[in-house]
Amino acid sequence: MGKSTKTQTIPVKTRILSENDRLAAENRAWFVKQGIFVVNLISSPGSGKTTLLVDTLNALKGKQHCAVIEGDQQTSLDANRIAETGFPVRQVNTGRACHLDASMIKNAVSELAVTGLDILFIENVGNLICPAEFDLGEHCKVVLMSVTEGEDKPLKYPVIFHLSRAVVMTKMDLIPHLRYDPLLAEKNIRKINPQAVILRTSTYTSDGLQDWLDWLVTQKSHLPL
């Protein structure tokens, strides 16, 4: 039997992350419909995401209905810290994956089962590379960089700094102990993202916390985006 095979080339032109993007778009449409402002917090491990979130939630108590999705490869340590604020929280353990994706958010949101939310915070897995390309359906990404990490992080991880609407310089209270130049850090951010709002915070002294809260509430009031 002369069954012959021939080689064929099929033009495709499909975005590699099209399935994630589709789910992210569904998430976003749902968030907009519900009037929920969704922030995706991204930073290196230990830059202060959870600490800032806890202070933020405590400050927003009685003013905004908030909830949190916590992404970590392992443990529910961060979710436990958030739970102490009294706001609803879901921990998502990503296991081997170093980032959250849109389907994880979809599931976590359905499990959260809260209505009348104003702001949903998503704390991504501590990592400046992997979360960058995975749209979750959030309204904006916020990248945190602590002053102990050096001024060069925007240049070394430009994609996530480019995609973020705001950059929060955290742990500003440590400046007296470091040779860290916040102006150089800002200059580096500008090279990658001229439009980014740059905030400086310290959870130890609460400096800059009000600016951060004001920014959040303003963004929320601009919905739908």
Added chain:
Amino acid sequence: MHEVGIADSIMGITKDVARENGLTRITNITIQIGQFTAIEADALDFAFQLMTKDTPVEGAELVIEKTPLLLRCKKCEGEYSGEIDNLSCPLCGAEDYMILQGREMVVKSISGEKIG
């Protein structure tokens, strides 16, 4: 290694295309990855080779075409290939631009064997 997730998505797209077009064995997958993405080509290739083992895609060549970063200045309207760590306009110094190319992550074509 988020490249595992990326490789997984490429596999998914490949399986769909193979099914729709009756391809029995995949020989080549050509993708485009922009220079200004958080994707590392070597890591992606490594993840892809691991993932395709013992599948109809095993042995397929993954060709990664890197598309260079290209920007347009909103002030002087000049087009330039920006530096990855400095997107500002080298022509007039403005920090106001749009990215024309360099953010893509696309499966461009898939080749495979077909009976008949």
